[in-house]
Amino acid sequence: MTPLELPGAKLQPWVLQFCHGYDGPFLDCARQYAALFKGTPYKVCTVYLTGAPSSEVERGSASDEVIFLDYSSAQVRGLKLGAIRDFRRIAASRDFALCIAHRFKPIYVALLGSTLPVIGVHHAFGDYKRGSRQLFANFFRKRLMLLGVSNAVRDDMRACLPDWPAERIETLYNRIDVEAVQSEQVSRELAREHLALPQDAWVVGNVGRLHPDKDQATLIRGFAQALPRLPAGSLLVIMGNGRLESDLKALALELGVSKSVRFLGQVPNGRRYFKAFDVFALPSDHEPFGMVLLEAMAAGVPVLATDCGGAPEVVGEPEALFALGDDMTLASRLSAASSAELKRVENGVKACFTDKGGHARFWSLPGVVNLMPSGKP
Numbered sequence: 001m002t003p004l005e006l007p008g009a010k011l012q013p014w015v016l017q018f019c020h021g022y023d024g025p026f027l028d029c030a031r032q033y034a035a036l037f038k039g040t041p042y043k044v045c046t047v048y049l050t051g052a053p054s055s056e057v058e059r060g061s062a063s064d065e066v067i068f069l070d071y072s073s074a075q076v077r078g079l080k081l082g083a084i085r086d087f088r089r090i091a092a093s094r095d096f097a098l099c100i101a102h103r104f105k106p107i108y109v110a111l112l113g114s115t116l117p118v119i120g121v122h123h124a125f126g127d128y129k130r131g132s133r134q135l136f137a138n139f140f141r142k143r144l145m146l147l148g149v150s151n152a153v154r155d156d157m158r159a160c161l162p163d164w165p166a167e168r169i170e171t172l173y174n175r176i177d178v179e180a181v182q183s184e185q186v187s188r189e190l191a192r193e194h195l196a197l198p199q200d201a202w203v204v205g206n207v208g209r210l211h212p213d214k215d216q217a218t219l220i221r222g223f224a225q226a227l228p229r230l231p232a233g234s235l236l237v238i239m240g241n242g243r244l245e246s247d248l249k250a251l252a253l254e255l256g257v258s259k260s261v262r263f264l265g266q267v268p269n270g271r272r273y274f275k276a277f278d279v280f281a282l283p284s285d286h287e288p289f290g291m292v293l294l295e296a297m298a299a300g301v302p303v304l305a306t307d308c309g310g311a312p313e314v315v316g317e318p319e320a321l322f323a324l325g326d327d328m329t330l331a332s333r334l335s336a337a338s339s340a341e342l343k344r345v346e347n348g349v350k351a352c353f354t355d356k357g358g359h360a361r362f363w364s365l366p367g368v369v370n371l372m373p374s375g376k377p
Contacts, residue, residue: 005239013278014094015042016116018087018106019061021050025174025291026102027060029123032175033100034062035355036362042097047090049083049106050078066263080109087113097373100315104133106143111136117143117371121172122153124288125309127159137161148173149289150310167367173313174289176359178349180300184272191276193235202338204230205301207270207278207292210242215283215306216323217244217251222283222322222330224255229335237277238259246359279337285324287311297349304333312352 015037021028031210034044039307046063053068069086076083077080091099091114098117100105104127107120118140128134137144138161146161154171159372161169204223208214216238223236238248238261241270246262266323267273271292274280280296286309293303293314305311308322315321322329351357362368 003057006252009306010328012095013042014064014096016091016094016096016110017044017046017098018045018099018101018110019048019078019105020103020213022048022057022060023051024055026123027057028176028244028291029102029121031060031062031177032358033102035175036359038359045090045094045096047087049109063123080105083109084113091116093323098162102129108136111140111144115143117145119145119368119371121145121147121149122157123149124192125153125156125286128157129338134160136162142341144168145170145371149174150313152310152313153288154288161307167365170365170367172358172362172365174291174294174306174353175353175355176291176294176298177355178298178308181271181295184273185275185299188275191273195267195276197262197276198233198238200233202234203276203278204234204236204334205239205280205296206237206275206282207239207280208282209240210238210244210248212244213285214240214242215285216248218283218325218327218330219256219281220248220251220255220261220335221327222281224252224257224260225327225331226334226338227257227260230338234260234338237264238262239264239267271295271299274301276304277301279304279334281330282306282311283322283330283333284309284311294349294353302337302338304330316350 017030017033019026029316030046034046037044043064045065046061046144047067049069050073051068052070055351058066070089071083087109090133096116099110101110103123107118110118128137146157148157148171151171154169158169180271189199197203206216206219212215219231227234252258274296280301282290282293282305284306287308293305296303303315305315312321322333
């Protein structure tokens with residue numbers, strides 16, 4: 001869809017959301033931020049810098065208007081002059097109160113392509129480690145506020161921008177629509193049938209790219225150590241693909257557990273089948289947040305995660321954490337989980353990780369209120 005000059009469009013207050021793309025978790029990120037304006041006078045226009053037009057993405061964006069600029073990754077390297085011109089034209093087409101931009105490139109384009117106040121949302125560590133980015137952020141600091149998806153990401157940005165007031169670099173957690181996620185999730189029996197898993201096995205689940213950052217090697221080592229203490233026929237099930245697949249399969253073979261480790265590859269709509277798991281383990285290296293943990297919690301599945309990055313903020317329970325690369329402690333955690341009464345609590349997601357909780361948090365942030373032309377809605 002292209003921006004239209006509608007009668008009265010200049011009179012309707014709008015929010016412009018600018019996303020790098022909609023791959024992976026970023027479509028739901030767009031939905032989350034559009035939901036912040038539900039029940040307010042503001043309409044939301046979501047713009048995707050990269051990615052072809054898609055009716056499915058339009059629906060998933062939960063926005064009043066969706067625009068696809070359809071740039072390739074190569075086209076948004078360097079100065080991004082074409083994207084800046086396009087953004088300037090879009091910003092002039094509505095009475096936009098502010099822009100919410102996800103990741104650094106959209107923040108860069110939004111600040112150079114408009115005079116709007118910008119809330120920059122950061123989903124990763126290290127975005128302001130480079131001196132050039134620090135200079136850029138400091139130049140535009142009067143109309144820029146930064147949000148991290150966890151306190152860990154927030155603190156990383158505060159360390160890089162030490163002169164910024166605390167209220168201009170804050171946390172707004174990633175969130176899920178719990179009811180919508182749960183409505184998609186199928187029963188334990190159907191999930192196991194779909195994934196071709198035995199109905200009576202005790203199953204450890206993991207979902208993620210087969211990449212060093214996700215550290216499935218530690219998970220396989222921990223599972224191998226725990227296996228003699230786990231129920232007979234226990235399985236480790238890994239959803240996802242990536243360049244480490246052959247290495248991880250070789251590791252499972254080396255440790256003598258290849259028959260107990262299932263590599264399922266990329267499973268479309270994988271979160272639908274999380275009830276197939278008896279416990280979910282995330283051994284990632286400094287995960288900025290860990291959205292997959294919320295999806296497992298929504299399924300009522302106990303979770304284990306590394307004690308680094310944003311994961312401890314999501315998990316909250318010290319006994320569910322283990323140090324990065326600590327396969328021995330992970331093995332102990334798996335053994336304890338298999339012998340304990342599993343706490344499968346429906347809707348076991350903390351309020352701060354829900355749309356309702358996120359809405360309340362967003363509109364209570366002084367930095368947000370100060371950026372909005374009329375304060376709170």
